[in-house]
Amino acid sequence: MGLTVAEKIIKSHLVKGEMIKDSEIAIRIDQTLTQDSTGTMAYLQFEAMGIPRVKTKKSVAYIDHNILQTGSENADDHLYIQTVAKKHGIYFSKPGNGICHQVNLERFGVPGNTLLGSDSHTPTGGGIGMLAIGAGGLDVAVAMGGGEYYITMPKIVNVHLTGELNPWVASKDIILELLRRLSVKGGVGKIFEYTGKGVKTLSVPDRATITNMGAELGATTSIFPSDDVTLEFLKAQGRKKDFVELKADKDAVYDEVVEINLSELEPLAACPHSPDNVVPVSSLHDIKVNQVAIGSCTNSSLADMMKVVKILEGKTIAEGVSLVIAPGSKQVLTMLAQNGALATMVESGARILESACGPCIGMGQSPCTDAVSLRTFNRNFEGRSGTVSAKVYLISPEVAAVSALTGYITDPRETGKPVSINLPEKFLINDNLVVPPADENEVIEIKRGPNIKPFPQGKPLSDVLEGKALIKVVDNITTDHIMPSNAKLLPFRSNVPHLADYCLTPCDKNFPANAKKFGGGFIVGGSNYGQGSSREHAALAPLYLGIKAVLAKSFARIHSANLINNGILPLVFENAADYDDISEMDEFKIENAISQVQNGIVVVKNLTKNKEYKMLLGITQRQKEMILCGGLLNLVKSKNNK
Numbered sequence: 001m002g003l004t005v006a007e008k009i010i011k012s013h014l015v016k017g018e019m020i021k022d023s024e025i026a027i028r029i030d031q032t033l034t035q036d037s038t039g040t041m042a043y044l045q046f047e048a049m050g051i052p053r054v055k056t057k058k059s060v061a062y063i064d065h066n067i068l069q070t071g072s073e074n075a076d077d078h079l080y081i082q083t084v085a086k087k088h089g090i091y092f093s094k095p096g097n098g099i100c101h102q103v104n105l106e107r108f109g110v111p112g113n114t115l116l117g118s119d120s121h122t123p124t125g126g127g128i129g130m131l132a133i134g135a136g137g138l139d140v141a142v143a144m145g146g147g148e149y150y151i152t153m154p155k156i157v158n159v160h161l162t163g164e165l166n167p168w169v170a171s172k173d174i175i176l177e178l179l180r181r182l183s184v185k186g187g188v189g190k191i192f193e194y195t196g197k198g199v200k201t202l203s204v205p206d207r208a209t210i211t212n213m214g215a216e217l218g219a220t221t222s223i224f225p226s227d228d229v230t231l232e233f234l235k236a237q238g239r240k241k242d243f244v245e246l247k248a249d250k251d252a253v254y255d256e257v258v259e260i261n262l263s264e265l266e267p268l269a270a271c272p273h274s275p276d277n278v279v280p281v282s283s284l285h286d287i288k289v290n291q292v293a294i295g296s297c298t299n300s301s302l303a304d305m306m307k308v309v310k311i312l313e314g315k316t317i318a319e320g321v322s323l324v325i326a327p328g329s330k331q332v333l334t335m336l337a338q339n340g341a342l343a344t345m346v347e348s349g350a351r352i353l354e355s356a357c358g359p360c361i362g363m364g365q366s367p368c369t370d371a372v373s374l375r376t377f378n379r380n381f382e383g384r385s386g387t388v389s390a391k392v393y394l395i396s397p398e399v400a401a402v403s404a405l406t407g408y409i410t411d412p413r414e415t416g417k418p419v420s421i422n423l424p425e426k427f428l429i430n431d432n433l434v435v436p437p438a439d440e441n442e443v444i445e446i447k448r449g450p451n452i453k454p455f456p457q458g459k460p461l462s463d464v465l466e467g468k469a470l471i472k473v474v475d476n477i478t479t480d481h482i483m484p485s486n487a488k489l490l491p492f493r494s495n496v497p498h499l500a501d502y503c504l505t506p507c508d509k510n511f512p513a514n515a516k517k518f519g520g521g522f523i524v525g526g527s528n529y530g531q532g533s534s535r536e537h538a539a540l541a542p543l544y545l546g547i548k549a550v551l552a553k554s555f556a557r558i559h560s561a562n563l564i565n566n567g568i569l570p571l572v573f574e575n576a577a578d579y580d581d582i583s584e585m586d587e588f589k590i591e592n593a594i595s596q597v598q599n600g601i602v603v604v605k606n607l608t609k610n611k612e613y614k615m616l617l618g619i620t621q622r623q624k625e626m627i628l629c630g631g632l633l634n635l636v637k638s639k640n641n642k
């Protein structure tokens with residue numbers, strides 16, 4: 001039987017298990033990436049493992065999230081990451097060099113390699129045929145130390161592309177169409193592999209937009225084959241030597257097929273407050289726009305920027321609009337400066353931001369109260385922009401630029417002749433903001449600012465777990481709810497005790513205080529609990545607050561792994577109706593927890609209601625061991641001691 005592209009990469013990296021769907025496998029990791037908002041914690045954990053030097057082919061530490069320096073915290077954390085990277089064999093991408101996923105694609109990604117990143121949008125690398133997966137910081141730390149990465153062997157979905165995009169329709173519309181059809185839960189346990197004649201009509205940045213936002217489907221990752229288009233891209237980046245061809249065998253077997261005829265697509269928008277709330281842009285006309293933001297790891301390539309420039313050329317943005325643009329990397333920004341495009345942007349009225357995540361993670365540029373904000377980004381969860389009442393729509397760069405000019409959400413097809421761009425054959429290559437690691441015997445002092453606090457570590461599982469249902473939340477709760485991120489909180493990513501006071505506060509502002517008052521307890525969630533970001537803080541803050549288990553209808557992949565890595569039980573209702581039965585502050589008790597965990601079925605007694613709930617612990621033997629000893633770090637340490 002033939003293999004798909006994803007299966008070929010998994011097969012060549014398989015260290016444990018068999019490629020049987022739904023069974024646990026472990027793969028070898030070639031490259032890792034971290035960014036600063038998850039990286040500080042990942043490197044503290046790496047240090048705690050006591051491994052002197054990374055064992056990967058390449059590990060890169062990026063600075064792109066925590067770039068507003070309104071106090072010393074972020075700068076201190078950056079210095080910590082820079083020195084820890086230098087010491088342990090990690091390349092350091094300085095602030096200003098760009099967004100991790102954009103830079104990794106341009107400068108480091110290698111088709112056929114595996115990449116593990118402490119950021120949920122790591123699958124961007126699938127745009128050049130990498131098997132690129134997002135994970136919690138601790139998993140990335142283990143991979144840096146040469147440890148394997150465990151996943152459940154995913155189902156492989158064939159997204160079969162035919163036809164060709166019409167003018168004004170963008171690759172963003174392809175992934176929005178998938179989100180419209182499949183929802184934010186539709187990709188759980190799956191890899192989306194793109195095939196068909198439509199593939200060759202898409203450039204590498206187009207492909208990367210799609211694999212990037214595949215994260216919003218809840219997918220393990222997404223991947224394109226590596227073909228002539230990939231070769232051209234790598235040549236333009238002076239990296240022809242990194243090219244290998246990768247294609248699925250003719251008789252490859254996929255678990256599911258999704259057909260998309262590119263010629264039938266139209267400009268789409270994800271409406272507030274979920275990336276799968278997708279409608280045609282044409283249905284949204286007459287909606288007045290306050291802010292347009294162009295950039296993020298989804299849409300900040302040179303191609304995206306040049307399309308925007310062509311639309312803005314010689315025009316002025318609408319009176320009521322603030323337009324902000326963040327080119328994705330130093331390479332993109334320098335090329336825009338050199339070819340004059342930057343001047344065109346500025347002349348039209350755009351405000352140029354540093355090459356970083358910026359407004360995507362609420363690091364500045366929060367819009368006004370009740371604003372309509374159009375963003376080329378990938379997430380529009382409520383409050384993520386920093387303005388709780390803002391209504392964020394996710395759209396393509398074309399829709400963004402056209403709407404910035406009209407002041408209303410505008411279908412660009414109404415505006416006349418489409419723009420066309422020509423990209424240079426050679427991109428500007430200057431990696432002078434990438435600091436290489438030190439030689440092995442060089443002595444490096446690690447600089448730790450006062451903001452770096454010890455992180456909470458799990459304890460071996462007690463045999464009896466007791467406490468209250470401290471909070472009960474609805475379906476699709478995101479990690480932005482569990483551990484909010486914004487300009488005020490991001491500087492504290494290395495200070496879990498501080499962050500814990502904000503845990504789940506968008507759902508219930510009293511949650512942290514109640515957790516402290518009652519000495520910990522339980523969280524009750526709906527389905528797809530913990531979707532979104534990879535931030536391990538969404539497990540570390542509950543751990544700090546004494547949370548013993550989360551009872552939910554289902555979990556998002558990365559968050560569930562983060563809970564287990566930190567010794568918190570992710571329990572799934574066998575009977576979803578039991579969820580309805582629970583009231584906040586009900587008293588729970590789990591007896592014989594150790595043997596129940598070993599058996600994979602845990603009975604939770606609701607002492608208040610005099611009921612019992614059968615909960616499933618669908619985790620592997622290895623994960624059970626982790627829970628029993630209080631998390632991955634304890635497990636690694638106990639193995640190292642042996």
Ligand code: MIC
Nearest residue numbers: 037038119120121533534535
């Ligand atoms: C995000 O897009 O939510 C982030 C910020 O990049 C996160 C990482 C984080 O929370 O630090 C992600 O996607 O993993």
Ligand code: SF4
Nearest residue numbers: 121296297357360361
């Ligand atoms: Fe940064 Fe936004 Fe991409 Fe997350 S989604 S990595 S915050 S640009």
